[in-house]
Amino acid sequence: MEARTPADVRRWRRYLADERAEAAVYRDLASRRTGEEREILLALAEAEKRHEQHWLALLGDDVGRPVPGDVRTRMLGFLARRFGGVFVLALAQRAEARSTYDREAFATPTMAADEQIHEEVVRGLATRGRNRMSGTFRAAVFGANDGLVSNLALVLGIGASGVSSQTVLVTGVAGLLAGALSMGAGEFVSVRSQRELLEASTPDPRSAHALPHLDVDANELALVYRARGMAPGDAQERADRVLASLAASGAAGPGTLAHDEPEPGSDGGELDDDHETHGTAWGAAISSFCFFASGALIPVLPYLLGLTGGRAVLVACLLVGVSLLVTGAITGLLSGTSPLTRGLRQLGIGLAAAGATYLLGLAFGTTVG
Structure with missing residues (x-):
């Protein structure tokens, strides 16, 4: 390894301060969440802790007194402690994107890769919030x-x-x-109309109760899948599998048509996301007015x-x-x-x-x- 210089030591101390600050940001964000999002944020904090240990090991006796981190990171920590919403996640995403470990000779390739992946993890968490709002x-x-x-x-x-x-x-x-x-x-009329269009496109869960009574030879279920965009052969194969599974279980499960198809928009998830993305009519109207x-x-x-x-x-x-x-x-x-x-x-x-x-x-x- 190259001999350290005073400039190296100063830079490593800044890296150490930034890693500690970023870990604190993720812990603060985790304290405002539950379930999976909390676990993900705590895992990110642990990853930053590993990076912190790297710089501590390099510094050794030169670690000195703690130095303040980057101004943007400290501001991010301030916002995380007091707000913790999607705005802070968006800032954290940009902070991860600013990492210079890929150009730092004393950072390991694993650390550089970690920072790139962290950006994608935070992007995923921020996307959830963006969709909700x-x-x-x-x-x-x-x-x-x-x-x-x-x-x-x-x-x-x-x-x-x-x-x-x-x-x-x-x-x-x-x-x-x-x-x-x-x-x-x-906005009220626009969002209400859009949601009504989406609801009209959502499969009726009551349709599943008709499946046990279908003519297996005619197998009109294949027409459903063809109407949703599947090729005739794929639609027939899919319908055969659904009916075979139905015959084996003896009953139509809830949501067989609404949640069991692989094509876009037919699994229920995408349509739910669309409803969430468009928001409520009153929410959009009041927000727009104000x-x-x-x-x-x-x-x-x-x-x-x-x-x-x-x-x-x-x-x-x-x-x-x-x-x-x-x-x-x-x-x-x-x-x-x-x-x-x-x-x-x-x-x-x-x-x-x-x-x-x-x-x-x-x-x-x-x-x-």
């Missing part, structure tokens, strides 16, 4: 972004036409209320505070710009992509839409004048 989250993100952009565009467009600040304020408040109610109602209203309020704030003219426009644009960056960054974190990229993209799209409306307002105001 995705319906409401989609409505919240869409509502907040739409409220920010549409009301900023409305306020800028009306303001640029030359009307009074009072008129701009009234228009902005009216746009907030109308948009929030429209968004809430639209987040649209909160987003639409921001462009109106300068006028509520008494600002007028160009100063009100500038403050409104700055407030909305910061809000778009924040919502984009949060979306990026939760979706596992770059927060900065998503934030800048959302900022660019939002301000471009508002700017176009402002120019139209200027043109309209000039024409009227």
Whole structure:
């Protein structure tokens, strides 16, 4: 092994601190969970403990006093102790992706492989949370972004036409209320309709009771599998197996048709996931209403505070710009992509839409004048 240098010792101490901090994060997350997720998180903490022992063995007498870990890891630990939701798991996923063990000469190949696998484990846990919240989250993100952009565009467009600040304020408040109610109602109808479509596609469990009475020679069960997308030969083979199993057991088990097929969507699991992913109609409606209203309020704030003219426009644009960056960054974190990229993209799209409306307002105001 290469001779250690003071730089090596400093680096190993940072690695040691990070491993301890990451293990603590997983233990904190595990304390807020039960069952399988708790076991998985505790196993990750044990793996980080093994990595910690590696650096302790390398440091030997040079271990010294504990040093603070990476700022991002310490922040992650703070969030894990106080919240512990999918947001923290998404941050932990990104933290695992930042591992440099594959480029560290003193880390073992096993450690580098562990970190790559840890990223996938945390991704799997985060995905569970993302699926549970995705319906409401989609409505919240869409509502907040739409409220920010549409009301900023409305306020800028009306303001640029030359009307009074009072008129701009009234228009902005009216746009907030109308948009929030429209968004809430639209989300309710959309999610309710989507869930009804999914329910209509779910096999009726009562169909299983008809299986013992089917004509084995005709074997119309094969038609069910063909209707679900299986090739005729595969469908016939599957139906024969189901009926043979039924004859051996003497009774149709519950969910024989709903949960015993290998094709996509017919095992019950995927459809259940779809229902979970879309969320509830009321949850989506309330989320959309509240987040649209909160987003639409921001462009109106300068006028509520008494600002007028160009100063009100500038403050409104700055407030909305910061809000778009924040919502984009949060979306990026939760979706596992770059927060900065998503934030800048959302900022660019939002301000471009508002700017176009402002120019139209200027043109309209000039024409009227």
